[in-house]
Amino acid sequence: MPKPKSILLKQEPNISPQEFEKIERYLTHSMDVEEQSAFESEIASNSSLQQKVNEVRILIAGVEAAALKDKLETFHSKVQPTHSAVKTPNTFIKKKKKNYAWYGVAASIFLFIGLFWFLNKSPKNEELYNKYYIQDAGLPTTMSSTSQYTFYEGMVRYKQGHFQEALQTWKALHKENPKNDTLQYFIGVAHTALENDSEALKFLNEVSHNQQSSFHEDANYYLGLLYLKNNEWQKSLDKLKQNTSKQSQRLQEEIKKFYEKP
Amino acid sequence: MTKFINQQALVSKIKLNDEAVLKQLYQDNYTKVEAYVLKNNGTMPQAKDLYQDAFITLWQNIKQDKFIPKNESALQGYLYQIAKNKWLDFLRSSRYKKTNLLRDEDSAMSESFEEIEKNTALENEAKIKSTMEAFKKLGSSCQEILKEFYFSKTSLREIAEKLNIGEASAKNKKYRCLQKLKEIAQTQINTIETRT
Numbered sequence: 308m309p310k311p312k313s314i315l316l317k318q319e320p321n322i323s324p325q326e327f328e329k330i331e332r333y334l335t336h337s338m339d340v341e342e343q344s345a346f347e348s349e350i351a352s353n354s355s356l357q358q359k360v361n362e363v364r365i366l367i368a369g370v371e372a373a374a375l376k377d378k379l380e381t382f383h384s385k386v387q388p389t390h391s392a393v394k395t396p397n398t399f400i401k402k403k404k405k406n407y408a409w410y411g412v413a414a415s416i417f418l419f420i421g422l423f424w425f426l427n428k429s430p431k432n433e434e435l436y437n438k439y440y441i442q443d444a445g446l447p448t449t450m451s452s453t454s455q456y457t458f459y460e461g462m463v464r465y466k467q468g469h470f471q472e473a474l475q476t477w478k479a480l481h482k483e484n485p486k487n488d489t490l491q492y493f494i495g496v497a498h499t500a501l502e503n504d505s506e507a508l509k510f511l512n513e514v515s516h517n518q519q520s521s522f523h524e525d526a527n528y529y530l531g532l533l534y535l536k537n538n539e540w541q542k543s544l545d546k547l548k549q550n551t552s553k554q555s556q557r558l559q560e561e562i563k564k565f566y567e568k569p
Numbered sequence: 570m571t572k573f574i575n576q577q578a579l580v581s582k583i584k585l586n587d588e589a590v591l592k593q594l595y596q597d598n599y600t601k602v603e604a605y606v607l608k609n610n611g612t613m614p615q616a617k618d619l620y621q622d623a624f625i626t627l628w629q630n631i632k633q634d635k636f637i638p639k640n641e642s643a644l645q646g647y648l649y650q651i652a653k654n655k656w657l658d659f660l661r662s663s664r665y666k667k668t669n670l671l672r673d674e675d676s677a678m679s680e681s682f683e684e685i686e687k688n689t690a691l692e693n694e695a696k697i698k699s700t701m702e703a704f705k706k707l708g709s710s711c712q713e714i715l716k717e718f719y720f721s722k723t724s725l726r727e728i729a730e731k732l733n734i735g736e737a738s739a740k741n742k743k744y745r746c747l748q749k750l751k752e753i754a755q756t757q758i759n760t761i762e763t764r765t
Contacts, residue, residue, distance in 0.1 A: 324741070327747075365700055368693075368697050369697045369700020369704060369750070370700070370719045370750070372625055372628075372701050373700070373701040374719070376625065376701065377716075378591065382592045382596060383595075383599075466613070468613060
């Protein structure tokens with residue numbers, strides 16, 4: 308039977324409790340100077356002992372690192388709000404945050420296009436969708452007056468990518484304030500991120516019909532993308548026209564170039 | 570915390586796994602690393618994973634006396650540098666092939682850091698990671714006793730009191746738990762080897 312060539316913890320003679328205790332005392336610096344130097348010279352002349360020391364060192368280091376890793380999770384839970392406070396504000400056009408998931412989607416769509424190009428030319432819309440879809444960066448969560456606390460709690464979740472949880476928080480608020488355009492908008496973009504397209508359309512259209520809303524343009528941009536994804540490019544253009552950003556103009560041009568061919 | 574004279578003190582406290590110090594160091598330096606990752610095509614979950622990875626590396630290097638602070642913000646700078654190098658490694662890796670995306674002004678510096686990193690820590694790091702994985706598979710009572718003793722530096726006597734057992738039994742239990750951990754780590758490696 309071939310012996311597995313292990314890099315770690317070879318099935319060497321087991322370390323006895325007594326031996327282990329000594330090694331441990333050495334590694335945790337619990338030996339006095341004399342004992343330590345005696346032990347060190349023993350290690351130097353005994354390769355089996357050397358291996359055992361290394362083995363125990365790695366075990367202990369692994370335990371400590373695993374314990375630290377657990378701690379880091381708790382440290383991190385308190386880091387988030389601070390971080391959100393310094394995030395850039397709601398400028399989804401400027402912010403070029405890339406999401407690897409979308410690269411994956413884009414890649415698979417690319418493959419799809421390659422395979423079915425001759426049968427079906429519609430994947431262009433998805434390609435454009437992926438190219439122009441940028442998740443809304445959310446609102447800065449610096450202010451935390453108690454009345455809006457719940458909303459910003461949702462925002463923190465949203466920024467962490469926990470869209471489902473953000474939605475739960477916001478939907479509860481939405482029940483109380485069904486006309487609030489901020490809620491409508493962010494519920495809409497969270498649904499967009501989750502690809503609940505029909506829900507997203509419902510909420511974003513509310514905002515789109517509200518000319519006064521400060522989210523009016525942004526909502527129209529996402530609506531444009533959603534309609535495009537759904538192959539309704541006329542509707543898509545109608546919505547995109549209501550967003551004056553360069554990004555939107557570029558997308559409109561690409562759509563026209565592709566769909567309005569003579 | 571950021572004063573030079575305190576850097577040495579900081580290092581010794583980190584060696585003792587002082588939780589308050591670790592926590593502050595962790596929380597004080599996260600934003601900068603996150604900003605770097607986000608600026609360089611990363612996502613927030615990636616930033617978090619990377620940062621925790623870098624933080625553990627920093628802590629391990631401190632424990633192995635591989636890092637000696639030379640100025641008042643040395644530790645913080647070192648942490649940032651480790652994180653940055655790890656991110657550069659990731660961007661260059663096969664998982665992310667657009668290698669020319671990131672050629673920043675620091676690449677010369679990161680090169681030398683990279684060498685140090687690679688030569689010293691890489692081999693042990695892999696072994697430790699495998700032990701960390703094995704640790705997750707240990708029973709919770711074993712996890713607890715090992716964490717208490719090795720990370721929190723709780724004495725065997727206190728652990729024995731908590732568990733309502735004798736000190737000798739606690740010691741024995743700790744030994745057996747570590748043996749168990751070793752076995753799990755060993756099985757993992759054997760599994761990987763038979764698969765490859």
